[in-house]
Amino acid sequence: MFKVMLMKIGIIGCGNIAHNIAKSFQVQAVYDVVMSKCEDIDANVCNNVDELIDECDFIVEAASPQAVIDYAPKIIEKGKDMLIMSVGGLADVKFREKIFTLARKNGAHIYLPSGAIGGIDLIKSAKVAGLKKVTLRSTKNSKTLGYDVKERTLVFKGKASEAIKKFPKSVNVSVLLSIVAGMDIDVEVYADPDVKENIHEILVEGDFGEAEIRVRNKPSPQNPKTSYLAVLSPIYLISSLNDVIRMGV
Numbered sequence: 001m002f003k004v005m006l007m008k009i010g011i012i013g014c015g016n017i018a019h020n021i022a023k024s025f026q027v028q029a030v031y032d033v034v035m036s037k038c039e040d041i042d043a044n045v046c047n048n049v050d051e052l053i054d055e056c057d058f059i060v061e062a063a064s065p066q067a068v069i070d071y072a073p074k075i076i077e078k079g080k081d082m083l084i085m086s087v088g089g090l091a092d093v094k095f096r097e098k099i100f101t102l103a104r105k106n107g108a109h110i111y112l113p114s115g116a117i118g119g120i121d122l123i124k125s126a127k128v129a130g131l132k133k134v135t136l137r138s139t140k141n142s143k144t145l146g147y148d149v150k151e152r153t154l155v156f157k158g159k160a161s162e163a164i165k166k167f168p169k170s171v172n173v174s175v176l177l178s179i180v181a182g183m184d185i186d187v188e189v190y191a192d193p194d195v196k197e198n199i200h201e202i203l204v205e206g207d208f209g210e211a212e213i214r215v216r217n218k219p220s221p222q223n224p225k226t227s228y229l230a231v232l233s234p235i236y237l238i239s240s241l242n243d244v245i246r247m248g249v
């Protein structure tokens with residue numbers, strides 16, 4: 001357990017990520033559409049999101065892209081800080097701009113963790129000189145993705161804004177990359193019956209040169225769709241909120 005922070009943390013969605021965050025931090029309140037999912041977390045169980053917003057000042061979304069669409073406006077309108085795991089909920093540019101504008105107006109902070117990937121720092125620096133192309137190539141076990149295939153198969157090729165509609169629980173990282181890069185990035189999704197890991201390859205081209213970042217993630221034991229790194233990322237982010245020293249960009 002990290003040292004108790006002064007802020008009151010609330011979590012929306014009491015699955016894999018939430019349970020791991022609750023092992024690391026004192027949590028004030030939780031909410032899940034399936035109330036029984038909250039039972040073994042030591043926190044007040046709310047009947048709805050409004051109760052949770054009133055009780056907490058730092059709200060973690062660990063539910064689904066739709067939950068971001070449904071709840072983010074009222075969280076940000078109340079000036080509460082929000083950590084968003086389901087970044088795919090921000091795929092629509094108009095909605096995203098609305099949320100970011102609300103945050104600026106109401107003094108709320110929005111945190112989008114690196115989740116299951118690396119290289120966000122590199123893309124931010126590279127963007128200063130100009131980016132030409134960013135591609136995400138994701139490979140997951142075919143059963144995890146819902147496919148019955150005999151060999152590695154390309155099941156999606158297109159833009160991130162379309163990929164997230166097809167795989168709302170599997171390519172949130174593509175929308176994060178799009179937001180950071182400032183372009184609707186190219187995405188390829190492969191279903192592979194022989195692979196156990198969630199593999200993300202990020203290819204970046206720009207005036208800085210070229211980068212290839214390959215992350216071979218272990219799935220989280222409680223939810224193979226979600227990489228273990230995506231569980232660790234928000235835990236690190238929350239633990240570093242009050243840091244005085246910044247490392248990386």
Ligand SMILES: NC(=O)C1=CN([C@@H]2O[C@H](COP(=O)(O)OP(=O)(O)OC[C@H]3O[C@@H](n4cnc5c(N)ncnc54)[C@H](O)[C@@H]3O)[C@@H](O)[C@H]2O)C=CC1
Pocket residue numbers: 012013014015016017018031032033034037062063064065066067085086087113114115116117168169170172173222223225226227230
């Ligand atoms: N940014 C990233 O790198 C990653 C993001 N994610 C996102 O994080 C989410 C959570 O991941 P896990 O904890 O592994 O999933 P999980 O499936 O273990 O838990 C999700 C929980 O949210 C609840 N839920 C769903 N919709 C809800 C709603 N509208 N309101 C309240 N509760 C709701 C479900 O009942 C479930 O208990 C994923 O669905 C995905 O959207 C997941 C992996 C990586």
Ligand SMILES: O=C([O-])CC(=O)C(=O)O
Pocket residue numbers: 115116168169170171172173174198217225226227228230
């Ligand atoms: O955990 C992962 O490998 C990535 C993921 O599910 C997502 O971005 O939605």
